[in-house]
Amino acid sequence: MRALAYYISAHGYGHGVRSADIIRAFADRCPDVPVNIVSDLPPAFLLNRLQGVRVACRPGSFDLGMVQIDSIQVDVDATLARISALCERWDTLVAEEADFLTESRVGLVVADIPAIPLAAAARAGLPRLAVGNFGWDWIYAAYKDRSASWDPVITAFERGYSNADLLLRLPFHEEMKSFPRIEDLPLVGVPGRGRRDEMASLTGSDPRKMWVLLSFATLAWDDKAPAAVERISGCEFFTVLPLAWNARNIHAVDRERLPFRDILASVDAVVSKPGYGIVADCIVNRKPLLFAERTDFREYAILENAIRRYLRNAHIPAAMLYGGDLMPGLEMLQNAPEPAFSLPAGGEVTAARRMVELGPWKVDNDRSSSFPNIPEVP
Numbered sequence: 001m002r003a004l005a006y007y008i009s010a011h012g013y014g015h016g017v018r019s020a021d022i023i024r025a026f027a028d029r030c031p032d033v034p035v036n037i038v039s040d041l042p043p044a045f046l047l048n049r050l051q052g053v054r055v056a057c058r059p060g061s062f063d064l065g066m067v068q069i070d071s072i073q074v075d076v077d078a079t080l081a082r083i084s085a086l087c088e089r090w091d092t093l094v095a096e097e098a099d100f101l102t103e104s105r106v107g108l109v110v111a112d113i114p115a116i117p118l119a120a121a122a123r124a125g126l127p128r129l130a131v132g133n134f135g136w137d138w139i140y141a142a143y144k145d146r147s148a149s150w151d152p153v154i155t156a157f158e159r160g161y162s163n164a165d166l167l168l169r170l171p172f173h174e175e176m177k178s179f180p181r182i183e184d185l186p187l188v189g190v191p192g193r194g195r196r197d198e199m200a201s202l203t204g205s206d207p208r209k210m211w212v213l214l215s216f217a218t219l220a221w222d223d224k225a226p227a228a229v230e231r232i233s234g235c236e237f238f239t240v241l242p243l244a245w246n247a248r249n250i251h252a253v254d255r256e257r258l259p260f261r262d263i264l265a266s267v268d269a270v271v272s273k274p275g276y277g278i279v280a281d282c283i284v285n286r287k288p289l290l291f292a293e294r295t296d297f298r299e300y301a302i303l304e305n306a307i308r309r310y311l312r313n314a315h316i317p318a319a320m321l322y323g324g325d326l327m328p329g330l331e332m333l334q335n336a337p338e339p340a341f342s343l344p345a346g347g348e349v350t351a352a353r354r355m356v357e358l359g360p361w362k363v364d365n366d367r368s369s370s371f372p373n374i375p376e377v378p
Contacts, residue, residue, distance in 0.1 A: 002107025011065020014277025108359035115160025192265030225324030
């Protein structure tokens, strides 16, 4: 049985969330196919979302994304230094990974959205599929006026992406012109199950209050910020471990006890920075989002537009977020209108069908369908 190799950027959990949804949909169709995930995302995070799937996790970093100070701030200079070092090893990494794919009897390579695995798959003569809403060439092109050292980095990613047989382009995307063939997907995202009573019992929180999820991997709060949140008497706040603060009304939940999507489905509102994963989760779970701006990250404008189009939303200045001054934003969020548009979901199922079609596996009565134009629903 040929294996599936799925490469996932470790830049943020959003890449892992949508990849896990697609892998699970693929496993529903091909349960006997072994899945090799290659990523520097925490294996526990991936395995928690893929319980029951025949999957093995291998560490590996073939892109960098952006060096992040925390969930909102990035370090552009440090990013350039680290991605330049990776690009100096590009040809070696391609050769090594091509050998791994051959030795592991891989039948299809999927990348979200490092470029080196696509080049390695081409070298090994394997079909190769990309999934994403932006390419790193496009992200890095925003900085090329700052330094000519960005040019070879951008060129390397453009060349790597050109090896893809097909890009399954997610909503909230840039043009992604480095990919020679593109099909658009519906939104990838699976709704969670509301478990409010269970969360209340687990955390000792009051289910009669407004529940707010602070959805950040990291957030550089000093002691004053959680103290300010603690003074908000009408709300219970939740984080997902390892993010935690010592405040009476901030409750840290272990994703091993409750899956993230169920935590999100159980709250009344979400506070976060715009990222594909959290925006998609809020849309499919119909949760309002209070969002802060991100600095120096080109995707922000696209995601902000999606938030304003498809979600009840309000904006909180980053300075207020860092000070824990959340109440004004939450009051605006409570009064925000319903979104004017909605999006079709189920992109994980369509992606799984295309993976079956492009790979060496056969599934009876399976018909893949592409979505060249995904309509909004007013």
